[in-house]
Amino acid sequence: MPQDKFGGVLCTGNIVFDMLVHPVDQLRWGATTWVETIGQSMGGNGANTSYALACLGITARLLALVGDDSFGEELIGGLRAAGVDTRSVQRSHGATPTTIALVRSDGSRLFLHKPGVSLQAFPEPLEFTPLLVHGMTRYHLANPFAMPAFRSHAAETLRRARAAGLQTSLDAAWDSQGRWLQDLGPCLPNVDTLFVNEEEAQLLAGVENVAEAAKSLHRLGAGTVVVKLGARGCIVVSTDGEFSVPAFEVDVLDTTGAGDCFAGGFIAALQRGLSPREAARVGNAAGALSVRRVGAVGGLLGWEDTQQWMRSARIKPES
Numbered sequence: 001m002p003q004d005k006f007g008g009v010l011c012t013g014n015i016v017f018d019m020l021v022h023p024v025d026q027l028r029w030g031a032t033t034w035v036e037t038i039g040q041s042m043g044g045n046g047a048n049t050s051y052a053l054a055c056l057g058i059t060a061r062l063l064a065l066v067g068d069d070s071f072g073e074e075l076i077g078g079l080r081a082a083g084v085d086t087r088s089v090q091r092s093h094g095a096t097p098t099t100i101a102l103v104r105s106d107g108s109r110l111f112l113h114k115p116g117v118s119l120q121a122f123p124e125p126l127e128f129t130p131l132l133v134h135g136m137t138r139y140h141l142a143n144p145f146a147m148p149a150f151r152s153h154a155a156e157t158l159r160r161a162r163a164a165g166l167q168t169s170l171d172a173a174w175d176s177q178g179r180w181l182q183d184l185g186p187c188l189p190n191v192d193t194l195f196v197n198e199e200e201a202q203l204l205a206g207v208e209n210v211a212e213a214a215k216s217l218h219r220l221g222a223g224t225v226v227v228k229l230g231a232r233g234c235i236v237v238s239t240d241g242e243f244s245v246p247a248f249e250v251d252v253l254d255t256t257g258a259g260d261c262f263a264g265g266f267i268a269a270l271q272r273g274l275s276p277r278e279a280a281r282v283g284n285a286a287g288a289l290s291v292r293r294v295g296a297v298g299g300l301l302g303w304e305d306t307q308q309w310m311r312s313a314r315i316k317p318e319s
Contacts, residue, residue, distance in 0.1 A: 006271045007059075007136065007271055008058065008059030008060065008135045008136040008137065009050075009053055009060050009136065009267060010063065010133060010138070010139050010140070011046055011049055011060055011061065011063065011139075011140045011141075012046060012062075012150075013044060013046020013047070013140075013143055013146070013147075014047070014064060014065075014097055014146045014147060015042075015043075015044040015046060015062075015066050015072075015075050015076075015079075015089070016043035016097040016098065017040065017071040017075060017097070018098075018101055018295065019038070019040055019098070019101070020038070020040070020041055020100075020254065020256065021035050021037070021038050021101070021102050022035060022037040022253070022254060023035060023103060023104055024102040024104060027102075037294055039294060041256075041294070041296060041297070041298065042079070042296060042297055043101075044146075045143035045260050046063075047064070048260035049142045049171065049260045049263050050062040050079065050084045050264075051079060051082050051264070051296075052261045052264025052265060052268070052286055052290075052300055053084075053264045053268055054079075054083035055083075055297075055301065055303075056264065056265060056268035056306065057272075058268045058271050058272075059136075061084075061085040061135075061136060062079065062086055062088065063088040063126070063132070064089050064090070065092055065118065065122070066091060067094045067097075068091050068093050069095060071095075071098065075096065082297075088132065093117075094116055094120075095117065097118045098113075098114045099111050099112065099113045103254045103294065106252065107252035107253055107255045107291055108255060109254065118146055118147050119149065120149055121150055122150040125157045125160060126153075128161060133165075137271070138166055138167040138169065138270075138271065140168075140267060141157070141171070141187075142171050142263070143171055143172070144170070145177070154170075154183070155186035155190065158170070162190050167192050169193040169194070170187060170191045170193075171195040171196075171260065171263045172184060173259070174200065175203075180203050180204050181205075185220060188217065189220075189221035191221070191222045192223040192224065193222075193223060193224045193270070194217060194224070194225045195228060195266070196217070196225070196227055197230070198210050198229055198230075201214055201217065201225075204217060205217055211227075214227050214237040214242075217237075218237050218238065218239075223238060223239070224238040225237045225238070226280070228262050228287070229247075232246070233245050233284055233316070234247075234262070234280050236280055238276065245277065245281055246284075246315050247288065247315075248284055248313045252292075253292055254295065255291050256296050257296020258287040258290045261286040261289070262284065262286055262287035263283065264286055265279075265283040265285060265286025265287065266279045266282060266283035268286075269282040282306065282310075285309065285310045285313070286300065288313070
């Protein structure tokens with residue numbers, strides 16, 4: 001079914017040039033470590049989520065900032081080739097954000113990140129002009145913490161998105177400044193769907209129990225709270241109650257970007273009119289497909305192929 005049958009998603013978030021090294025199970029200074037793979041990939045919360053949405057048949061318009069270097073040009077080209085609307089991606093003098101990801105044999109990773117022009121991205125709240133929101137029904141904010149100049153305006157931007165008639169979603173990601181709820185809390189009353197992973201939920205809510213942390217974030221204003229649990233699936237908490245959805249069984253190669261792909265899968269299902277429970281299954285599938293390959297988006301499939309994969313894939317037993 002053509003993309004224009006569904007409402008589009010306007011996404012704000014970073015675009016990152018990823019260099020991935022696999023496997024790296026230990027670091028020894030003054031020595032040489034042989035690895036199997038040193039490669040490059042698209043990265044960044046905004047890029048990964050937009051790419052996943054486009055793969056899954058949803059019109060995705062990305063509002064982001066890259067440098068005026070060759071990395072920026074290459075990443076824009078890759079997004080455009082995947083079907084992402086990149087006309088709102090801006091270029092700025094400076095370096096495109098870059099990450100070196102050291103990936104262990106079990107798929108876990110360590111990031112060395114140079115933020116580049118993300119340090120200057122969007123120093124004012126966004127204006128949702130008719131041209132920007134044309135064809136869009138949702139605004140997704142992918143990791144406000146990755147854009148230091150923008151994070152203090154995130155709450156006002158989400159309020160404006162709501163005022164423009166858009167549904168809203170936010171993927172928290174990691175706060176390297178450690179401010180957590182101080183900056184994210186004001187956003188929550190204008191967030192329809194909040195995505196967090198287990199540790200983010202605990203740090204935001206100050207509660208160790210993940211389900212209780214999700215309920216706390218819901219009480220603070222988020223409409224639906226989705227906690228990404230990786231190999232254990234996800235938990236969803238909303239006014240309609242609480243449920244968990246187990247993960248799919250898959251061989252894990254690299255978990256880089258899996259959470260962004262999960263969010264893209266979940267939102268794509270919502271845009272198609274599926275229920276939150278069905279959206280959680282699609283999110284789990286997108287995350288599982290992502291971790292099969294080195295790099296965030298190389299393992300993703302289109303909507304029909306994802307549905308077929310879900311029908312044949314095994315559900316991971318709950319521990």
